[in-house]
Amino acid sequence: MIFLLLLGVPVALGHLYLWRRLVVNTTLPRTLGRRIGTVAIVGAFVMLMSALVVTRRVPPEYGKFFAWPGFVWLAVLFYLAIALGVAEIPRRILLKRAVLTPVAAGAGPVEPVEVVPDPSRRLFIARSVAIGSGVAAGGVVGYGMTQALGDPQLLNVPVTLNKLQSSLSGFRIAVVSDIHLGPLLGRSHTERIVRMINEQQADMVAIVGDLVDGTVAELGEAAAPLRDLVSKQGSFFVTGNHEYFSGHEQWIAELDRLGVNPLRNEGLTIAGGIEVVGVNDVTGKSYDDGPDFGRALAGRNRNNPVVLLSHQPVQVADASSHGVDLQLSGHTHGGQMAPFNFLVPLQQPSTAGLSKVDGTWLYTSRGAGFWGPPVRVGAPPDITMIELRSAG
Template structure:
């Protein structure tokens, strides 16, 4: 409820700004302004209603509300952002208009006179010119917004990019060099993404013929009753050593226990603060998984000691942990590689710039406190079906032996 109220307030302010620039500034008082105001109010209510749609979409009407409201969320954001950037040229153009309206003094010498800013400010711009400037900028902002949303939607709804990520581990036995792990995160099954989305992901993973599948959280945005059928294709995942799962924050919002039981039924093995040994050709490494930090509020938090204590430190350990920030604790236990998601790679620019305030790695492979962390952009999206600057991905992490010298 607190999130809903805060979101309503923020988006209310954004819609007021949209109304100022797209309606009030571009229309004269009268019927046109009232219609424009009604449209903005309707879009705001549509957006808020889309947050209340259940995981199964709530029928045809629910699907329409979910899709249209979510797309408008991105539209409102980018239109407000673009119009904010256009405030500078708007003020320059209005200032130029006022300057041209300063009346000439009869009989004054023909010399340049510097007009004080106060005088310019007191000269109202011609109403027609102001209207023309406002409408031109609103049209420019609308066209730019439509272009960004169109591109972002094709990115979000298109097939994930398959990334190949070579990772060198100092302790890895040479006989395990070339071991391939498919990493997929943030699938986000829900009102906008259903069974077809899962089927495509499973097909793409199976095409890679990997040794192991790691699903690192945020699979669902709804209950098993609502989305069990959408998740069912996960039973068709094929790999040498099986499929494994760790919780993300959204599993706890949707009901983690029923989902963990359902995944086990589908042949996807949850790792709940535990580890197991992966062996091939007489060599081995440890695969561990910890719960998401959100689980602490549900009595099911991450327990690194339980997952990692007492292991053979002469062999490497690969840790599945939903949030990259968990590497701070993982590094204390000598984890060699952490596989994460959660960030969506920022999903929509300029949110890329905000991720770094919370997470040490936004996207890709980096080293934090001596531990390598690979963060996937995720295969789905949350909120708007829009991705700008962070295409969805399925990553094939290939482990390599580090040769001496």
């Protein structure tokens, strides 16, 4: 209910704004066009809310029929509102303009008089703005869908660790996050990710949370290709916030069955000199399964570099206080749809890419999937190969 209120109220206001600009301003009162436009806006609102509600209550094979139109429309609504908002100033300038009114000779200086456009001019301006905004929004969403549904970018990021043995320099970790299997992304999405990772012949694979949006019963088959991941030192997984919404205990057992090793506030030494540690997501606190850095790092060899798997970048504050050398995270989606990338820093210390926080390297993946709209604008999906290098 809280989720629906937080999202439903702004969505309703957005549709009201669109109704004013796209229907009321572009049609005459009591005409068929206005009635059709009103019904269309109401129908779009119902379709979107159905996507938000129904997809959480039915299996993905049925939920997709609500999710595709509803979430695509959500993206169109968002960019339409932005386009119409940007067009507000020129629209108002065109609607009201100053003209010189002729006066009799000797009657004094000519004064500018503001006039209101005639109805036909008002309709022309409103319709032009509506069409232009629609074309702009449609173009952005279309481009964003090609980004979201296409192959993730393959990034190569070198990271120098002071404690890394020279013999381990060049150790490569495939990092993938936020795969978000659900009503819009299924088995073929997993197969593509597994294929891309295996082609890199990584030394280790790190899946840093938000693998699924649904239960094992609903999405087990979609996740099954993960059993085909190949790496020299193994594949590892830590929970993201969406695992806790999807039955985290069942998913941990399922991933273990598939050969992807869950790290639940625990770690191990690999390759004879790298401490790989995983902590639970901060959302786990509400499920009595929160992060525990003390337990995760207990007994680790302090002469070896520590590579931490942690879903949310915000956990880097704890990581740095515990001497972690490198944290691998996701969660942000890089903002997914601009301009949300400007809002991420309000909650997280990193939006995407490599940064350093109090002596700890932090790498934040944009993720390989998406949440909600199948759209990515300014934040293409990625799979990252982290290459560890020694300082010597």
